[in-house]
Amino acid sequence: xxxxxxxxxxxxxxAARQCVLDLDRLDISGGTVTAIMGxxxxxxxxxxxxxxxxxxxxxxxxxxxxxRVPQLAGSALAQFRRRIGYVPQLxxxxxxxxxxxxxxxxxxxxxxxxxxxxxxxxxWRVVDEWIERLGLASLADRAFGEISGGEQxxxxxxxxxxxxxxxxxxxxxTANLDLGWRERIVATIQELHAQTAITVVLVCHELEVLxxxxxxxxLLDSGRLLASGPAEAVFTLERIxxxxxxGLCVMHQGGRHAVVPVGGEHV
Amino acid sequence: MFDLVFWLPVMVGGTLAGAxxxxxxxxxxxxxxxxxxxxxxHAALAGAVFGSLCGxxxxxxxxxxxxxxxxxxxxxxxxDPHRVHLDDNAVLSFLFSATMGLAFLxxxxxxxxxxxxxxxxxxxxxxxxxxxxxxxxxxxxxxGGLAAYIVIFFKELRAIMFSRLDAEAAGIRVKAVWSxxxxxxxxxxxxxFQTVGGLMIYSLISNPAAAAFQVVKGCxxxxxxxxxxxxxxxxxxxxxxxxxxxxxxAVIVLVSSALLALAAIxxxxxxxAGT
Numbered sequence: 001x002x003x004x005x006x007x008x009x010x011x012x013x014x015a016a017r018q019c020v021l022d023l024d025r026l027d028i029s030g031g032t033v034t035a036i037m038g039x040x041x042x043x044x045x046x047x048x049x050x051x052x053x054x055x056x057x058x059x060x061x062x063x064x065x066x067x068r069v070p071q072l073a074g075s076a077l078a079q080f081r082r083r084i085g086y087v088p089q090l091x092x093x094x095x096x097x098x099x100x101x102x103x104x105x106x107x108x109x110x111x112x113x114x115x116x117x118x119x120x121x122x123x124w125r126v127v128d129e130w131i132e133r134l135g136l137a138s139l140a141d142r143a144f145g146e147i148s149g150g151e152q153x154x155x156x157x158x159x160x161x162x163x164x165x166x167x168x169x170x171x172x173x174t175a176n177l178d179l180g181w182r183e184r185i186v187a188t189i190q191e192l193h194a195q196t197a198i199t200v201v202l203v204c205h206e207l208e209v210l211x212x213x214x215x216x217x218x219l220l221d222s223g224r225l226l227a228s229g230p231a232e233a234v235f236t237l238e239r240i241x242x243x244x245x246x247g248l249c250v251m252h253q254g255g256r257h258a259v260v261p262v263g264g265e266h267v
Numbered sequence: 268m269f270d271l272v273f274w275l276p277v278m279v280g281g282t283l284a285g286a287x288x289x290x291x292x293x294x295x296x297x298x299x300x301x302x303x304x305x306x307x308x309h310a311a312l313a314g315a316v317f318g319s320l321c322g323x324x325x326x327x328x329x330x331x332x333x334x335x336x337x338x339x340x341x342x343x344x345x346x347d348p349h350r351v352h353l354d355d356n357a358v359l360s361f362l363f364s365a366t367m368g369l370a371f372l373x374x375x376x377x378x379x380x381x382x383x384x385x386x387x388x389x390x391x392x393x394x395x396x397x398x399x400x401x402x403x404x405x406x407x408x409x410x411g412g413l414a415a416y417i418v419i420f421f422k423e424l425r426a427i428m429f430s431r432l433d434a435e436a437a438g439i440r441v442k443a444v445w446s447x448x449x450x451x452x453x454x455x456x457x458x459x460f461q462t463v464g465g466l467m468i469y470s471l472i473s474n475p476a477a478a479a480f481q482v483v484k485g486c487x488x489x490x491x492x493x494x495x496x497x498x499x500x501x502x503x504x505x506x507x508x509x510x511x512x513x514x515x516x517a518v519i520v521l522v523s524s525a526l527l528a529l530a531a532i533x534x535x536x537x538x539x540a541g542t
Contacts, residue, residue, distance in 0.1 A: 052436055075440065082438030092430045096480045097297060098489040099429055107426040111438030116419065143484045144429075156433075163437060 004063075005030045005167055005199045006051055011060035013046055013223075021046045021223045023060075033193050033200040033213045035231075038220035039243060044203045045089070047220070048169055051201075052086060053077050065166055082111045085160030089171040089203075091152050095145040101155050102140040105131050108162035130158040134188060150181030157188060161196075168192070171203045186211050207235060212255025231257045274509070280398035280406060281501035281519065284459045285471050287410035289497025290417065291452050292476030293490045297428035298355070301473040303343070303449075304456060306359045308465035310339035310366040311457045312387070316373030319387045320380070328386055329461065336453035339366060344446030395463045395505065395515050402462045409458045413451045417490070420444050425486045463501075467516045471497050474523035478530035496526050 006028040013021040021043040028034050036044045049055040050062055053069050062069050067080050085108065108130075109123045131140050134154045139147055144155060153173060160168060170189065174182040190211035193200055202214065210217070210231055217234045219227040221243065227234045232252045240248050240259060251258045288304075295303050314335020315328045323331060339362050346358055353361075377384040417424065423444045426434040435441045459468050475496035479489045504519030511518075 054435075078438045078440050080438075081436055084436070086433075086436040088430075088432060088436070092433075094299070096477075097429065098480050098484050099425065099486055100484050103425060103486055104429060106422070107429060107433060107437055110422045110426045110434070113422070115423070115440070115444075119422065141484070159433075159437075 003030055004028060005065060006201065007061070007063040008047075009061040011050075011062055012058050013043075013050055013055055014058045015046070015055075019223060021050070021220075023047075023223075023225055026218065026225060026228075028199070028201060028218075030199050031197050032216060033189070033202065033211060035202045035204060035210050035214050035217045036220065037204060037207075037217055037234075038226070041222070042220040043223040044220055045171060046223075048086075048171055048201070048203060051169065052081060052084060078111060082163065083166045085163045085165035085168045087153075087156050087160050087168070087170045087173055089175055091149075091156060092144075097143070097145050099144050100141050101136055101144055101147065101151075102127065102131060104144045104155050105136075105158040105162050108159040112163055126164065127158075127162045130161045134158045134161075148181075150177050150184060153177065153181070153185060154188065157185075157192075161192065165198065167199045167201065169201045169203075172205065173202070174204070174206075174209050182209065185209075189213075207231060207250065207257035207259050210257055235259070276400045276403050277395055277398045277515075278502055278505055280403050280462055281395055281505045281515070282498045283403065283406045283410055283501070284395075284463045284468065285475070285497035285499070285501025285519070285523075286494045287406070287413060287455050287497070288459065288468055288471035289475035289479075289493040289495070289500075290410075290490060291413060291455060292472040292497070293479065293486070293493045294424055294428050294448065295452070295472055296476035296480065298431075300355050300359060301469075302356060302359045302363065303452065304469040304472045305465070306343075306363040306366065307336045307339055307453050307456045308460055308468065309363055309370055310453075311336040311460060312465075313366045313370040313373065314338075315387050316370050316377075316384070319382070319384065320373055320376060324386050329457070332461075333454060333457050335366065336457045337450055340449035340453035341446060344449040345442060347442075389461075395467075395519075398462045405458050406462060409451075409455045413455050416448060416451050420448070421487070424448060428486070463519075464516055467520055470520040470523050471500060474527045475500060478523075478527040481527075481530035481534040496523070496530075500526060 004027045008023045008026040011021065011023045012019055036047060038044055046055060050057060051064050051069065053072055057070050065083055072080050106119065106127045109119060109127055113119055113123055131137055134157060136151065136154055136158060139151060144152060174185050177185065186209060189200060189202065190213055192198060193213045215230060216228065217231045218225065219234050235250050235257065237250060240250055247262050248259050249262050251260065295301055311332040315332040318328050318331025342362060343355065343358055374384050423439050426437065426439055427441055427445055431441055456468055476493040478496050479493035483489050483492050500519055500523035504522040505515050507522065508515040508518040
């Protein structure tokens with residue numbers, strides 16, 4: 001197994017004097033696709049924000065890509081972040097913003113290129129390559145605000161990949177997307193991992209979003225690690241009933257998973 | 268008879284004020300903080316008022332005015348939105364109220380102490396018609412500084428305009444780049460205020476950029492078109508006012524508003540035509 005990309009040890013994070021994350025131990029190995037799941041308020045996004053250095057732990061150790069994140073500041077923190085591609089849950093929704101799809105994807109190269117330096121031909125080649133690979137070539141000169149939500153999400157993934165990151169973090173990448181776009185995004189994550197072997201950490205609410213390459217689910221509840229392992233082992237009927245209520249059943253098939261109501265008296 | 272020697276600096280000043288405000292307006296409107304113009308104006312006024320109370324007068328008031336506006340700009344730039352849990356517009360609202368309160372307190376103190384506040388008032392509500400070459404050179408220098416900063420940090424500013432969080436996550440030193448930009452904005456606006464007045468600058472920040480957003484795509488092109496719309500508003504407004512004998516400031520504001528309305532109509536027509 002590859003070395004750990006994310007390691008948390010006795011990690012505690014507080015917000016408004018309440019402990020929102022309390023992990024004894026968590027390791028995420030390199031080259032894997034790992035999903036972090038749990039109910040609302042479980043601490044998923046807090047963990048991601050801490051991994052990116054946006055939230056400081058109150059106690060414990062957090063190492064990401066061999067860096068002690070809480071100890072980073074200024075240019076060291078900026079350099080560390082350049083190694084991580086981040087796809088946030090909420091996208092800018094300003095329809096009038098005149099930035100093109102190509103310009104938005106190029107944001108991923110901005111930090112990497114460095115201050116006082118213009119983009120080189122190679123920078124634009126990497127940007128265009130990811131636009132092409134994600135099927136956005138025909139939209140490259142369209143305004144970001146004018147394309148669909150699914151296309152915007154793909155653009156943000158292209159932006160993250162143009163950074164040539166060692167770790168890709170996706171926070172609810174299919175939020176607000178219809179079924180068709182959800183499947184396209186899942187296929188994109190699967191392809192990205194198959195082609196680049198990049199470490200992917202995916203936060204999501206729905207089992208349907210897990211790509212077949214996701215072999216491990218980390219289940220959080222009230223800030224604590226509830227279970228960890230393959231989706232089949234973590235999402236048992238008992239656990240689903242305990243977390244989300246009775247009347248739901250879980251299906252696992254061909255590496256994909258789905259939770260469906262049994263029918264009748266769904267709670 | 269049109270006296271070109273007298274009016275040339277006025278025309279150049281109006282064009283420069285429009286172009287520089289349009290240029291910086293691209294990022295200010297893109298970040299959805301057009302209220303920044305009014306906030307900086309009142310911070311500059313507060314600085315000038317207290318400078319005047321300390322005995323400064325005339326052009327010397329520009330220094331405390333710059334001090335006030337730069338402090339306001341740095342407060343906005345250096346505040347960490349994650350920590351203060353305040354939207355930029357909420358911070359601007361606080362800064363606007365605080366600086367306006369300070370400015371009016373200082374103006375009141377002029378009355379109490381029996382001093383004239385004419386210099387202070389003329390700094391904020393300057394008249395374009397009295398713009399001279401000395402003012403033009405000052406405006407040119409501040410606008411040149413702003414343009415150079417935008418050229419150097421173009422890719423970073425473009426990323427920040429899209430999303431501050433995304434830019435930070437991509438490893439961009441957002442606080443440093445954004446604060447530097449806001450300081451230059453404060454300098455350009457304060458220098459422009461004393462020549463063309465606060466209200467006109469506010470219109471020249473918002474309208475040309477919003478109009479450019481309607482008709483072009485791409486950050487660089489939007490910036491150039493916005494600067495062009497600003498310059499056209501400044502110069503066109505002045506020429507119309509000279510021909511009709513109407514107040515120049517009001518006409519410039521109306522020309523920039525008309526450009527925005529026209530751009531919105533063009534965009535709607537394009538969308539209807541499906542192009």
